[in-house]
Amino acid sequence: MNGAIAVVGIGADGWDGLPESSRRALRTAEVLIGAPRQLDLLPGDHCPGERIPWPSPLRPAVPGLLAAHRGRAIAVLASGDPSFYGIGRTLAETVGADRLRIHPHPSSVSYACARLGWPLEAVETVSLVARPLAALSAALHPGRRLLVLGEGPETPARVAALLRDTGWSGTRVRVLEQLGGPAERLLDATAADWPYERTDALHVLALDCARDPDTLRLGAAPGLPDEAYEHDGQLTKRYVRAATLAALAPAPGELLWDIGGGSGSIGIEWMRTHRSCRAVAVEKSAERAARIERNADTLGVPGLRVVTGPAPAALAGLETPDAVFIGGGLTAPGLLDACWDALPAGGRLVANTVTLESEALLADRYRRHGGELIRLAVAAAVPVGGFTGWRQAMPVTQWSVTKGSEEG
Numbered sequence: 001m002n003g004a005i006a007v008v009g010i011g012a013d014g015w016d017g018l019p020e021s022s023r024r025a026l027r028t029a030e031v032l033i034g035a036p037r038q039l040d041l042l043p044g045d046h047c048p049g050e051r052i053p054w055p056s057p058l059r060p061a062v063p064g065l066l067a068a069h070r071g072r073a074i075a076v077l078a079s080g081d082p083s084f085y086g087i088g089r090t091l092a093e094t095v096g097a098d099r100l101r102i103h104p105h106p107s108s109v110s111y112a113c114a115r116l117g118w119p120l121e122a123v124e125t126v127s128l129v130a131r132p133l134a135a136l137s138a139a140l141h142p143g144r145r146l147l148v149l150g151e152g153p154e155t156p157a158r159v160a161a162l163l164r165d166t167g168w169s170g171t172r173v174r175v176l177e178q179l180g181g182p183a184e185r186l187l188d189a190t191a192a193d194w195p196y197e198r199t200d201a202l203h204v205l206a207l208d209c210a211r212d213p214d215t216l217r218l219g220a221a222p223g224l225p226d227e228a229y230e231h232d233g234q235l236t237k238r239y240v241r242a243a244t245l246a247a248l249a250p251a252p253g254e255l256l257w258d259i260g261g262g263s264g265s266i267g268i269e270w271m272r273t274h275r276s277c278r279a280v281a282v283e284k285s286a287e288r289a290a291r292i293e294r295n296a297d298t299l300g301v302p303g304l305r306v307v308t309g310p311a312p313a314a315l316a317g318l319e320t321p322d323a324v325f326i327g328g329g330l331t332a333p334g335l336l337d338a339c340w341d342a343l344p345a346g347g348r349l350v351a352n353t354v355t356l357e358s359e360a361l362l363a364d365r366y367r368r369h370g371g372e373l374i375r376l377a378v379a380a381a382v383p384v385g386g387f388t389g390w391r392q393a394m395p396v397t398q399w400s401v402t403k404g405s406e407e408g
Contacts, residue, residue, distance in 0.1 A: 005066070006075040007082045007091060009105030012181025012202060014041035022103040031069045034077030037202075042077075049075070058087075062094050079202075081107040085127045085149060109147050111179035112204045115186070123147055133158055138272050138300025140168055140209050141220065148205035153198040156187070156205055160194035163207075166298075167215025172208040175199050218299070222246070222269045229295050234262035234288065236327055239378045240352065240396050245269055247350045247372075247400040248323050252276045257321040259311045259339065260328025264292030264304065267325075271301040278303065280318055284310040284329075312338035320344060326351040330358040336365060345405040354394045362399040371401025 006025035011017050018026075026032065026042060029049040036053045055061045066074065081104045082088035088102055113120045126139050127149040136159065139146055148159060156175045163171050169192035177185045177200035187196055211217070218224055223242030229235055236244060244266060248256065252274045258267035261281035271277045281304060283289045289308040296304040307314050312335045324339045330353055339349060349371075353359055366373040375397050379390040 003070075003099060004101050005091065005095065005099055006073075006101050006103065007078055007088055008075055008103045009078050009080050009082050009086075009107075010038055010041055011080060011105050011111075012178045012184070014181070015043055015046065017105070017180060019103075022105070025101070025103055026075050028073060029075035030072040031074045032077065033065065033074065035079075038077040038079070049073075059090055062090055066095060079108070080105050081110075084109065085125075085129065106180070108149070108176075108179055108204045112147055112176050112206055115176060115179070116174070116206055118145055118206075125149065128155060128159075132297070132302040133162055134297040134300060134302040136162060136300065137166060137298065138275075140166070140211075140300075142209060142211045142217075144207075144209045146205075146207040146209060148207060150203055150205055153201045156199050156203070157194060157197050159205055159207075160191040163191035167212045168209060169212055170210035172210070174206040175203050176206065177203045179204065220272075222273065224265075224269060224299070228299065229263045229265055230291055230298075231263035231295075232288070232291070234328070236262070236265050236352065237378070237393065240376050240398075241265055241269065243376055244325065244350055244352060244398065245273070247398065248325060248348060250274065250277050250323070253278075254322035255279065255319060257282065257315070257318065257324045257339070257342075259315075259324065259326045259335070261292050261306070262288060262327060264295045264306070266327060267292075267304050268296055268299050268301055270323075271296075271304055272299065278305075280305045280307055280321075282307045282309070282311050282314050284308070284314070311335050315339075315342065318342075321347065323348040323350070325349075330361055336361065340369075340403070343403045345403055345407070347403045348400065349403070350398065350400045352396050352398050354396055359397045362397060365401075366399055369401050369403075369407070371399060373397070373399050 008022045008025055026047045032049045033052045039051045078086045082102050084107045091100055109125055123145050124139055125147045126136055129149055129151045160173055163169060171191045173189060173191050173194060175187040216227060218228060222245035223238050226238050250270045250273045253276045256267060256270045256279040258279055258281040261283035264281050267279035267281040270279050281292050286308050289306045292306050296302055311329055315338055329335055351362055375395050377395040379392045381388050382391045
């Protein structure tokens with residue numbers, strides 16, 4: 001392959017653990033690029049190429065570094081499997097997958113499952129490398145087994161503290177260090193009793209999730225309990241929220257605009273449906289915008305973007321959405337038109353209202369564009385003297401529609 005870049009996975013066992021195909025790629029390389037720790041694993045007598053450690057930050061440096069050595073045989077070192085949360089993705093996006101020859105090594109996750117006797121296909125992996133710690137929260141469910149990729153020697157202590165602070169102190173935490181190498185070691189304790197402030201930087205955490213008895217149960221489906229949110233009353237209530245997410249129909253990788261974010265519940269639960277789902281919450285109140293950010297952290301989706309400002313002006317410059325939810329501000333001049341115009345063919349729009357004025361707007365759009373216009377009514381049983389009766393919440397009118405190609 002002309003101009004190919006060899007991407008060689010290497011483990012803690014170093015040169016001894018490499019197959020001959022990987023060794024051959026490293027022997028013949030004129031340029032060896034990797035982390036200092038990885039480069040130190042290569043014997044000088046076998047690998048005479050020029051050694052170049054990755055600069056920091058890594059990703060912006062990749063194009064220039066590769067361009068500087070164009071025409072030379074390049075080998076890039078990676079930890080374990082380069083295509084699993086590794087440099088392989090960055091290189092493929094930079095130079096194209098057709099220029100790469102990837103030599104995988106067993107990943108740290110494969111090693112961890114082998115040591116623990118866990119079936120790899122039944123385990124969820126969460127990476128905290130260059131990601132907020134709060135991202136772990138969305139994956140916590142009773143009885144689940146998680147493997148967590150840490151960023152440094154303090155990660156296990158930080159994870160244990162998060163588990164204690166969020167009601168998962170009974171979770172068993174195991175740290176598997178230097179997997180596959182001569183210094184391999186296992187640390188084992190519960191989050192409540194975690195004694196280690198620092199561990200080896202090269203590690204994987206294994207969590208057996210156990211929810212504390214008084215911790216609020218959060219399911220995987222939309223419609224989390226209202227108590228899960230910090231709010232000032234501006235909250236799409238649980239059952240209406242579940243129906244709204246069903247109408248929005250999130251799919252992996254899609255982007256939602258959540259307009260009139262309030263407490264952020266729609267955008268948050270959109271993102272919780274799949275780790276690749278993205279959302280932008282637009283909220284004109286700075287106080288509520290800050291509250292959305294806190295709720296997003298608490299509920300495990302710290303990647304939710306919050307834009308503070310009134311819509312439609314605040315929508316300018318945002319990435320094209322796959323779906324739009326309007327939970328407030330429907331009567332703002334130009335808002336519905338701006339949202340409709342921003343949607344591509346096949347995009348979905350869902351709008352909720354409780355006022356007659358906004359309902360009239362939705363009825364007009366329903367006549368023009370079709371879709372579905374429904375009324376959601378929820379009643380809850382409450383004490384009535386010594387008996388029980390129904391208390392009706394304000395009915396919500398909802399318009400949902402998919403934009404056709406002819407409406408471009």
